[in-house]
Amino acid sequence: MNDIEYLKKYIHPEDNLEKAIKRLESGEPVQYIIGDVDFYGNILKVNKNVLIPRRETEELVEKTIAYIKKYLNENISILDIGTGSGCIPITIKKLMPNINMNSVDISKEALDVAKENAKINNVEVNFINSNIFSEINDKYDCIISNPPYIRYDEPIMDIVKNNEPHIALYADDNGLYFYKEIINNSDKYLNNKFIIAFEIGEEQGEDIINIAKQKYPNSKILLEKDMQHLDRFVFIINE
Numbered sequence: 001m002n003d004i005e006y007l008k009k010y011i012h013p014e015d016n017l018e019k020a021i022k023r024l025e026s027g028e029p030v031q032y033i034i035g036d037v038d039f040y041g042n043i044l045k046v047n048k049n050v051l052i053p054r055r056e057t058e059e060l061v062e063k064t065i066a067y068i069k070k071y072l073n074e075n076i077s078i079l080d081i082g083t084g085s086g087c088i089p090i091t092i093k094k095l096m097p098n099i100n101m102n103s104v105d106i107s108k109e110a111l112d113v114a115k116e117n118a119k120i121n122n123v124e125v126n127f128i129n130s131n132i133f134s135e136i137n138d139k140y141d142c143i144i145s146n147p148p149y150i151r152y153d154e155p156i157m158d159i160v161k162n163n164e165p166h167i168a169l170y171a172d173d174n175g176l177y178f179y180k181e182i183i184n185n186s187d188k189y190l191n192n193k194f195i196i197a198f199e200i201g202e203e204q205g206e207d208i209i210n211i212a213k214q215k216y217p218n219s220k221i222l223l224e225k226d227m228q229h230l231d232r233f234v235f236i237i238n239e
């Protein structure tokens with residue numbers, strides 16, 4: 001299904017199709033035009049204050065839940081860093097209702113979207129306006145994050161560069177800034193048994209593994225591929 005077919009199928013009845021097609025032809029993502037997306041079977045509102053959730057992040061959720069069930073339990077506390085639309089915490093909470101789910105984002109506008117999505121999906125998530133750990137005081141069993149990871153000199157598609165929020169796309173230190181900050185400060189916010197779960201850029205695996213090994217030399221550190229067979233996920237597991 002191409003974008004015009006997708007638009008015609010999912011546009012809301014009250015919206016003007018002709019105007020919507022013009023927006024599409026001008027280079028605006030179809031998801032922003034429609035105003036919502038399907039993520040793991042959940043309808044989530046999206047606008048230009050949040051990234052459009054992608055299939056790889058659905059995989060991150062799947063894999064993280066599998067590791068939680070293997071190494072932890074369902075009565076745990078999870079911290080999601082850089083929540084954006086709230087797609088990660090909302091989905092995990094729906095699949096694991098017994099967990100305590102907390103999510104942070106530096107963008108108040110993104111948090112407004114995430115809170116609305118939690119309400120739409122009838123789940124309870126504690127959203128916090130925080131720059132990574134700046135407003136966090138508790139300890140968690142799992143930290144999960146799909147942080148900004150694109151290098152400033154990295155070529156990306158115009159439709160992404162021209163529409164999606166740069167604060168959620170780009171990161172300093174060749175895209176590694178947030179991984180370093182989260183990993184190197186995470187011990188203050190984790191219980192003894194823990195999981196850290198990341199979505200990463202396809203060329204960042206080795207660098208992030210090395211950062212993790214320096215901080216957690218005795219933990220299990222895993223690099224996994226997505227459905228396109230690209231390096232996409234890092235898991236740090238302390239049993």
